[in-house]
Amino acid sequence: MADKPRSFQEIILRLQTYWAEKGCAVLQPYDMEVGAGTFHPATTLRSLGDRAWAAAYVQPSRRPTDGRYGENPNRLQHYYQYQVLIKPSPPDLQDLYLGSLQAIGIDLGLHDVRFVEDDWESPTLGAWGLGWEVWCDGMEVSQFTYFQQVGGHDCKPVSGELTYGLERLAMYVLGVDHVMDMPFNDPDAPIALKYGDIFRQTEEEYSRHNFDAADTEKLLRHFIDAEAECQRILDNPAVDPKTGKRIVMAHPAYDQCIKASHLFNLLDARGVISVTERQAYIGRVRALAKLCADAFVQTEAGGYTAEAAE
Amino acid sequence: MPNLLIELFSEEIPARMQAKAADDLRKTVTDGLVEAGLTYAGAAAFSTPRRLTLSIDDLLAESKPVREERKGPATTAPEQAIEGFLRSTGLTIDQLEVRDQKKGQAYFAVIEKPGRKAAEVIAEVLEQTIRNFPWPKSMRWGAGPLRWVRPLHSIVCILSDADGNEVVPVDIDGITSSNTTKGHRFMAPDAFTVTGFDDYEAKLKRAKVILRADERADAIWQDATNMAFAAGLEVVDDKGLLAEVSGLVEWPVVLMGSIDDAFLGLPPEVLQTSMKEHQKFFSVRNPKTGRIEKFITVANIETADQGATILKGNQKVLFARLSDAKFFWENDLRTVEREGLEAMGAPLANVTFHNKLGSQAERIGRIATLAKELAPVVGADAAEAELAAKVAKCDLSSEMVYEFPELQGIMGRYYAKSAKLSDAVADACRDHYSPLGPSDDVPTEAVSVAVALADKLDTLTGFWAIDEKPTGSKDPFALRRAALGVIRLILSNGLTLKLSDVIAKANAGADSADLLSFFHDRLKVFLRDEGIRHDVIDACLAMDGSDDIALLVKRARALQDMMGTEDGTNLLQGYKRASNILSQAEDKDGVEYSFGADVKFAEGDAEKALFAALDTAEAAIAPAMKAEDFAAAMSAMASLRAPIDGFFEAVQVNSENEIIRRNRLNLLSRIRTICTSVADLSRVEG
Numbered sequence: 001m002a003d004k005p006r007s008f009q010e011i012i013l014r015l016q017t018y019w020a021e022k023g024c025a026v027l028q029p030y031d032m033e034v035g036a037g038t039f040h041p042a043t044t045l046r047s048l049g050d051r052a053w054a055a056a057y058v059q060p061s062r063r064p065t066d067g068r069y070g071e072n073p074n075r076l077q078h079y080y081q082y083q084v085l086i087k088p089s090p091p092d093l094q095d096l097y098l099g100s101l102q103a104i105g106i107d108l109g110l111h112d113v114r115f116v117e118d119d120w121e122s123p124t125l126g127a128w129g130l131g132w133e134v135w136c137d138g139m140e141v142s143q144f145t146y147f148q149q150v151g152g153h154d155c156k157p158v159s160g161e162l163t164y165g166l167e168r169l170a171m172y173v174l175g176v177d178h179v180m181d182m183p184f185n186d187p188d189a190p191i192a193l194k195y196g197d198i199f200r201q202t203e204e205e206y207s208r209h210n211f212d213a214a215d216t217e218k219l220l221r222h223f224i225d226a227e228a229e230c231q232r233i234l235d236n237p238a239v240d241p242k243t244g245k246r247i248v249m250a251h252p253a254y255d256q257c258i259k260a261s262h263l264f265n266l267l268d269a270r271g272v273i274s275v276t277e278r279q280a281y282i283g284r285v286r287a288l289a290k291l292c293a294d295a296f297v298q299t300e301a302g303g304y305t306a307e308a309a310e
Numbered sequence: 311m312p313n314l315l316i317e318l319f320s321e322e323i324p325a326r327m328q329a330k331a332a333d334d335l336r337k338t339v340t341d342g343l344v345e346a347g348l349t350y351a352g353a354a355a356f357s358t359p360r361r362l363t364l365s366i367d368d369l370l371a372e373s374k375p376v377r378e379e380r381k382g383p384a385t386t387a388p389e390q391a392i393e394g395f396l397r398s399t400g401l402t403i404d405q406l407e408v409r410d411q412k413k414g415q416a417y418f419a420v421i422e423k424p425g426r427k428a429a430e431v432i433a434e435v436l437e438q439t440i441r442n443f444p445w446p447k448s449m450r451w452g453a454g455p456l457r458w459v460r461p462l463h464s465i466v467c468i469l470s471d472a473d474g475n476e477v478v479p480v481d482i483d484g485i486t487s488s489n490t491t492k493g494h495r496f497m498a499p500d501a502f503t504v505t506g507f508d509d510y511e512a513k514l515k516r517a518k519v520i521l522r523a524d525e526r527a528d529a530i531w532q533d534a535t536n537m538a539f540a541a542g543l544e545v546v547d548d549k550g551l552l553a554e555v556s557g558l559v560e561w562p563v564v565l566m567g568s569i570d571d572a573f574l575g576l577p578p579e580v581l582q583t584s585m586k587e588h589q590k591f592f593s594v595r596n597p598k599t600g601r602i603e604k605f606i607t608v609a610n611i612e613t614a615d616q617g618a619t620i621l622k623g624n625q626k627v628l629f630a631r632l633s634d635a636k637f638f639w640e641n642d643l644r645t646v647e648r649e650g651l652e653a654m655g656a657p658l659a660n661v662t663f664h665n666k667l668g669s670q671a672e673r674i675g676r677i678a679t680l681a682k683e684l685a686p687v688v689g690a691d692a693a694e695a696e697l698a699a700k701v702a703k704c705d706l707s708s709e710m711v712y713e714f715p716e717l718q719g720i721m722g723r724y725y726a727k728s729a730k731l732s733d734a735v736a737d738a739c740r741d742h743y744s745p746l747g748p749s750d751d752v753p754t755e756a757v758s759v760a761v762a763l764a765d766k767l768d769t770l771t772g773f774w775a776i777d778e779k780p781t782g783s784k785d786p787f788a789l790r791r792a793a794l795g796v797i798r799l800i801l802s803n804g805l806t807l808k809l810s811d812v813i814a815k816a817n818a819g820a821d822s823a824d825l826l827s828f829f830h831d832r833l834k835v836f837l838r839d840e841g842i843r844h845d846v847i848d849a850c851l852a853m854d855g856s857d858d859i860a861l862l863v864k865r866a867r868a869l870q871d872m873m874g875t876e877d878g879t880n881l882l883q884g885y886k887r888a889s890n891i892l893s894q895a896e897d898k899d900g901v902e903y904s905f906g907a908d909v910k911f912a913e914g915d916a917e918k919a920l921f922a923a924l925d926t927a928e929a930a931i932a933p934a935m936k937a938e939d940f941a942a943a944m945s946a947m948a949s950l951r952a953p954i955d956g957f958f959e960a961v962q963v964n965s966e967n968e969i970i971r972r973n974r975l976n977l978l979s980r981i982r983t984i985c986t987s988v989a990d991l992s993r994v995e996g
Contacts, residue, residue, distance in 0.1 A: 073630065073633075074630065088451075088452040088453040089451050089452050089461075090452070091452065091461065091463070094321055108496055109496065109611075109613060109614065110613050110614065110615060110619045110620075111611075111613075111619060111620060111623070112609040112610055112611050112617075112620045112623075113496070114322075114558060114559075114610060115321070115322035115359075116322075116558065117322075117324035117325065117326070119447065129449070130447065130449040130459075130460065131460075132322060136623065137619070137620045137622075137623025137624050137626075137627070138589050138591075138607060138620075138623060138624035138627045138628070139623060139624075139626075139627045146449055146450075146451050146460075146461070148449055148450065155450075156450075156453075157452060157453035158449075158450050158451050158452060158453075160451075172623070172626075177626075274662075
């Protein structure tokens with residue numbers, strides 16, 4: 001497996017194949033704007049409760065403040081993360097992870113791979129865990145975290161989370177210095193496309209939008225709406241009056257939490273949030289994440305059983 | 311006697327926690343063994359990124375039997391008392407002995423604890439240790455409840471002696487002990503068995519693991535310095551980084567790489583900080599030019615290409631990092647050259663320092679006003695001090711300091727120079743934060759001193775004015791450090807400064823007396839480290855002028871010196887005696903004896919000698935005090951010791967003759983006056 005991949009997409013495909021072979025459900029990206037793969041409900045919500053889980057997926061992620069009009073060699077406002085979440089964390093998770101590096105062409109006999117302390121914390125999700133940044137030859141290529149708490153709930157059992165920053169990892173494996181020069185499909189394909197052919201223009205458009213054009217008043221209104229909607233959804237009784245079934249709407253509520261989080265990121269990029277307000281906004285999103293986590297553990301996927309509830 | 315080997319093998323332990331964890335393992339296990347009666351000859355603990363290891367030599371194979379006797383309640387005691395005794399001893403009533411006592415009979419418990427095998431005790435102690443280990447932060451993993459710093463994988467626990475070795479059986483939530491461990495993660499991942507510590511250490515080395523952190527550090531330092539020396543360069547010393555890097559590798563491989571020419575113009579501090587913080591690289595300097603020209607990185611693996619791939623990767627990461635740093639540096643220089651340093655700080659108007667104390671810009675304005683006021687006292691030019699204060703924090707708005715906050719001040723100095731400001735102003739940018747810690751250098755250049763003092767005094771008076779003082783262990787704004795900084799600035803520079811005046815100037819809203827007493831508390835801590843007793847300081851604090859720190863310390867040092875002499879301690883006894891007699895008499899008579907002792911009523915030589923000695927001392931003390939020559943004043947005071955002793959030996963103060971008695975009491979009051987004028991001896995213990 002030490003043969004080198006030739007393109008960005010080949011690296012993604014190899015990761016998909018590898019984790020599929022290791023038994024993960026290969027999911028598709030979540031269909032909403034998120035700041036990181038962790039926000040996908042397949043991670044945030046599924047790390048709660050006692051049900052076993054194993055999922056891997058690519059998640060397009062957006063960090064409006066990181067926009068550089070496509071000029072910076074490795075900063076983007078839209079990028080991809082590869083995310084793996086396994087619950088309970090298997091005892092050989094480190095070895096599984098190292099196997100995935102080999103799968104994408106990193107020869108562990110030639111490179112220096114290190115696990116360097118990094119305590120992960122997401123103030124917006126009310127989540128934290130312990131683990132490492134994984135370094136390959138001095139470069140951070142992944143985050144490796146054992147979740148301890150999410151949405152204010154203790155994780156029992158503990159999930160192991162792996163997050164790969166795909167562009168940076170791929171640039172390293174492919175030996176490319178500027179992200180826009182990276183081959184997206186095979187360089188010998190009849191129509192060979194580079195990362196820049198696909199994303200340079202959108203980086204420009206979104207950079208302008210995020211920094212200067214986004215309507216801050218509307219964004220703020222939408223933030224308030226999403227916040228209210230999240231709470232309103234969860235205020236509904238657990239039992240659906242129409243079907244007579246118990247249906248706790250944790251996921252629809254969590255969509256609103258995701259929305260609020262992204263709107264906050266946009267407001268932040270527009271520079272309209274002061275240092276003191278910043279904490280307050282983060283606290284508001286965290287409050288939503290907690291409500292959603294509380295709701296999720298009241299669902300079947302979150303470990304709820306009618307017997308236990310009695 | 312057997313030796314014990316324990317290894318706790320886990321996923322990567324944070325470098326900063328390893329040394330303490332090894333020590334905690336040694337302490338906890340040995341304490342537990344000793345408490346259970348198992349003594350030993352020696353114990354040593356070791357750590358690598360993946361293991362904590364403990365080796366104990368010559369452990370007792372078995373603990374001695376212990377016989378314990380405990381006296382219980384009387385046989386006639388109420389039932390609850392007897393039941394309580396049974397509970398606490400774990401015995402039944404027929405197991406108790408009844409013995410005759412002076413007052414009737416009492417129950418006795420005789421508890422025989424048989425000796426226990428070492429293995430049994432070790433298993434217990436190790437389990438307790440693992441379950442209660444004092445990690446600064448620990449975690450759960452998988453589905454179990456066990457906590458460790460990162461997932462714990464295996465345990466070696468063996469007892470060995472001349473006849474062989476045995477595994478001490480331990481089972482902690484399914485992790486069972488064995489005599490098996492693993493080598494280096496990539497170079498020797500296979501499991502192997504060990505028979506004892508020496509075998510373990512030797513086999514680990516063959517499996518590419520250096521067990522001892524200091525051995526790894528020495529190897530890194532030696533290779534690094536040799537490599538640098540061969541290139542005509544030197545490694546920049548960094549003990550903290552060396553310790554950290556030694557905790558990141560089991561098998562250190564030192565590699566030296568080049569820094570691209572494009573970055574050699576960056577300030578050395580920038581190169582060093584960026585390489586250290588982001589990459590954990592050592593900086594390699596050209597001793598002739600002082601420039602950082604290369605870096606050293608420490609890998610954890612030997613490779614077929616002698617580390618070429620690793621070095622290339624590291625160099626690439628560094629290139630990206632330094633490109634960022636260069637971009638910031640050039641942007642900052644452009645801003646400063648175009649608009650000046652003060653303009654660079656313009657955004658500080660929008661940065662809140664504290665919501666009750668306004669913006670950073672407002673704070674800088676206050677500091678500038680105060681620095682100007684303080685300038686004459688510290689010997690600085692007022693306009694220059696004011697200017698320095700105005701620009702000293704402007705680098706906080708620079709892109710470089712935004713990226714590397716630890717470069718605040720250092721960048722300010724570079725930017726001040728490129729803005730063509732004077733060296734004194736540029737140095738103040740760098741030095742006005744000092745002194746930060748108790749051992750940090752204190753600025754001595756006048757402009758720096760003025761700004762450093764103004765900065766700290768503004769902070770202190772500001773937080774005092776809004777009543778945000780340190781409480782207990784909480785000091786979020788580092789006010790104790792600021793106060794100590796002021797004290798050290800004053801003392802190191804020999805400044806004459808009335809703190810109460812300066813406090814009033816800095817912020818009229820601050821409770822001056824309260825802040826002053828905070829300074830005094832800090833001063834006590836500072837002087838205590840210098841060996842000056844707290845009661846000596848109290849004796850000096852009670853005197854006028856105690857808001858002049860330099861004066862206060864001068865007085866305290868003189869008093870401390872005097873109290874170190876025999877005359878001094880005896881004088882104190884004499885003074886206390888005089889003072890006691892006097893206050894008793896004053897209580898009894900309802901008057902204060904303070905004036906009018908006349909030598910004509912003196913009887914005998916001793917009393918006359920005291921009169922004469924007091925005259926001499928008073929004559930010497932007054933001018934000495936005026937000249938603030940406390941040493942001379944104290945020495946004059948100490949010279950009273952012999953006459954006072956002589957007086958008390960020869961004379962009965964409470965004479966039958968009321969005139970003589972009053973005269974003597976008035977004489978004693980002269981002693982009291984002297985002994986509370988140079989410093990308040992009533993506050994000195996002894």
